[in-house]
Amino acid sequence: MAAPLQHLLNACAFGIMACRRWQCPSRACVRGVRSTAVSVFRFLTAGESHGPALTAIIDGVPAGLDVTAEPINAQLKRRQGGYGRGARQKIESDTVEIVSGIRFGKAMGSPITLVVRNKDWANWGVKMSVEPLPPGTDAPAEITIPRPGHADFTGMMKFDHQDLRNTLERSSARNTATLVAVGAVARLLLAEFGISVASHVVNIGGVIVDADNIDLRTVGAAAEDSPVRVADKDAEARMIAAIDAAKSRGDTLGGTFEIVALGVPIGLGSYAQWDTRLDGKLAQALMSIQAIKGVEVGMGFRAADVPGSQVHDAFFYEGETGDEAARFRRGSNNAGGTEGGISNGEPLVVRAVMKPIATLMKQLPSVNLQTKDQVPAFAERSDVCAVPAASVVGEAMISIVLAQEMCAKFGGDSVREMHVNYNAYQSRIADRTAQARK
Numbered sequence: 239m240a241a242p243l244q245h246l247l248n249a250c251a252f253g254i255m256a257c258r259r260w261q262c263p264s265r266a267c268v269r270g271v272r273s274t275a276v277s278v279f280r281f282l283t284a285g286e287s288h289g290p291a292l293t294a295i296i297d298g299v300p301a302g303l304d305v306t307a308e309p310i311n312a313q314l315k316r317r318q319g320g321y322g323r324g325a326r327q328k329i330e331s332d333t334v335e336i337v338s339g340i341r342f343g344k345a346m347g348s349p350i351t352l353v354v355r356n357k358d359w360a361n362w363g364v365k366m367s368v369e370p371l372p373p374g375t376d377a378p379a380e381i382t383i384p385r386p387g388h389a390d391f392t393g394m395m396k397f398d399h400q401d402l403r404n405t406l407e408r409s410s411a412r413n414t415a416t417l418v419a420v421g422a423v424a425r426l427l428l429a430e431f432g433i434s435v436a437s438h439v440v441n442i443g444g445v446i447v448d449a450d451n452i453d454l455r456t457v458g459a460a461a462e463d464s465p466v467r468v469a470d471k472d473a474e475a476r477m478i479a480a481i482d483a484a485k486s487r488g489d490t491l492g493g494t495f496e497i498v499a500l501g502v503p504i505g506l507g508s509y510a511q512w513d514t515r516l517d518g519k520l521a522q523a524l525m526s527i528q529a530i531k532g533v534e535v536g537m538g539f540r541a542a543d544v545p546g547s548q549v550h551d552a553f554f555y556e557g558e559t560g561d562e563a564a565r566f567r568r569g570s571n572n573a574g575g576t577e578g579g580i581s582n583g584e585p586l587v588v589r590a591v592m593k594p595i596a597t598l599m600k601q602l603p604s605v606n607l608q609t610k611d612q613v614p615a616f617a618e619r620s621d622v623c624a625v626p627a628a629s630v631v632g633e634a635m636i637s638i639v640l641a642q643e644m645c646a647k648f649g650g651d652s653v654r655e656m657h658v659n660y661n662a663y664q665s666r667i668a669d670r671t672a673q674a675r676k
């Protein structure tokens with residue numbers, strides 16, 4: 239019997255905890271530790287839009303990962319950009335304070351705490367006071383008129399708030415700064431394994447970019463130079479005009495962005511259980527971003543209109559068996575990089591649709607929840623269009639899912655251990671690819 243299989247059987251016969259081998263091919267154990275104990279890169283965020291600070295704690299970042307504030311700040315800056323953003327971004331210049339988990343620029347394997355302070359807090363000391371207001375201080379007027387499409391109504395009903403500020407402060411898309419900060423750490427881990435994540439905008443308010451013939455390797459860099467994060471200059475001018483027109487009407491615009499991840503290995507995710515499918519996790523991660531109403535993977539919704547022969551990506555074998563350069567190839571990537579809930583080694587291509595922002599300066603009809611009077615909705619400073627910023631948040635969410643999946647598949651407690659596991663797996667895939675089996 240081949241040695242790895244014998245080892246697998248030994249591990250099962252003696253129980254997983256009995257295994258003390260460095261590399262267990264079963265992947266059920268790593269260095270004698272059950273897989274449930276392996277790093278998984280989980281995180282929580284906290285903070286109000288106009289409170290003192292936003293915070294994230296990430297647990298399970300493998301030790302030895304290089305983490306400094308600079309690459310996190312670079313991502314935070316990208317999120318603040320984009321044509322159509324409101325006045326808040328002129329007040330804030332988001333930067334991270336790393337207050338735990340890192341020593342001399344390297345992760346220690348302990349929880350990492352990231353803090354992004356709200357500069358605007360200085361202007362909200364009374365309205366957002368943590369402590370009860372001192373006697374004699376006037377309490378701010380309660381806001382009781384929900385914006386249709388926002389979390390105002392549902393949040394007030396669910397949590398029994400009388401003042402919708404108690405809902406809007408946490409539901410605000412300001413919290414996406416923490417997602418981007420966590421995503422920046424995820425990117426650092428992905429970069430260790432040659433995985434990159436980029437994005438570009440393909441639709442703002444119905445101005446649509448033809449993205450079918452776009453080069454996925456360069457589109458992210460091209461979008462970086464555009465104020466609406468679009469790789470097509472003609473569409474860019476029309477999008478900017480559409481945002482200006484919406485602003486002058488007191489209206490808002492949504493749109494669609496596309497995320498592209500390159501270098502994703504074959505085998506992340508699984509079909510074995512409903513909640514292990516990679517495409518399901520990607521969709522959930524994108525749908526967790528404020529205002530995202532739909533997600534498609536690869537050809538997505540267009541697959542409903544055409545037969546299977548025009549959807550599925552045919553296989554080719556390029557090269558000679560025994561030749562290290564031989565590859566399984568696909569003529570197209572309509573699947574968008576996943577088949578059977580598992581990454582297939584092709585570029586991951588995922589799109590998300592963002593509805594227009596729910597704060598309209600030309601207010602929609604609403605009802606005062608206290609008096610029941612029919613009145614215009616509450617309006618507060620906001621953005622006209624945040625699709626370019628949302629695409630940066632989308633990159634962060636996809637990076638987080640991929641980092642979690644990399645930790646689940648190759649995870650160890652240290653980056654070095656992950657590399658050993660990753661290299662062993664990739665050489666098995668390479669053997670499978672190059673060698674003919676008689």
Ligand code: EPS
Nearest residue numbers: 287324326409410411412595619620621
């Ligand atoms: C945001 C900050 C917020 C909004 C926006 C996103 O700042 P403020 O409410 O102080 O203007 O600009 O939030 C929303 C659109 C929303 O609906 O909550 C940010 O930093 O991204």
